Amino acid sequence: MPSLVQQLSAHRQLTALRAVVRCKAKSTVLREGPAAGDGPGAAWVAFLCPAHSEGLPEWPATATHADQDSMPCGSVLDFRPTEQLLQSHADLWLTPLTGVRPETYGGVWPDVLEQAERVVRERLEQEGDADEDGPLQSIVTMMWFACRAANEGDLMQAAVSLGYCETLAQSLEARPEDGLAPQ
């Protein structure tokens, strides 16, 4: 791990490793996210290739640093505490995909995730068996694990499952003909 990342993280714990862009190119820049807000250090750092080096609209950075292929393009190291991490998942893909808003459930994450899981499962059922091995099936499975972890009080483990769903959801976006793209 480059020492720059350790420095930017202010030696905080890594809370999530996310893959937020479908791109196989090597990273040449490291974009630094805003301060986490609850202590020193950046909320996240994103590794991007030349094509994506201008940054991602959903990931507004505060600074750019040179990088030499330390991670695949689209890798994000997230240092935010669990609730902020879950909110980020909601903002970036879970609410757009399901219409479920955390504030509707008073930020009670087991309830939020249970409702979101219901929405994706119903969508899968409506789709029939058109694509049994498709990303929606995988999202339903991972959402089930996320719900189970949240119901057991392990929100960090729930966030791990959501991280995988986030990557899977990009495959949905790449196939707008499914009618499953986020609204």
Ligand SMILES: [Zn+2]
């Ligand atoms: Zn890229």
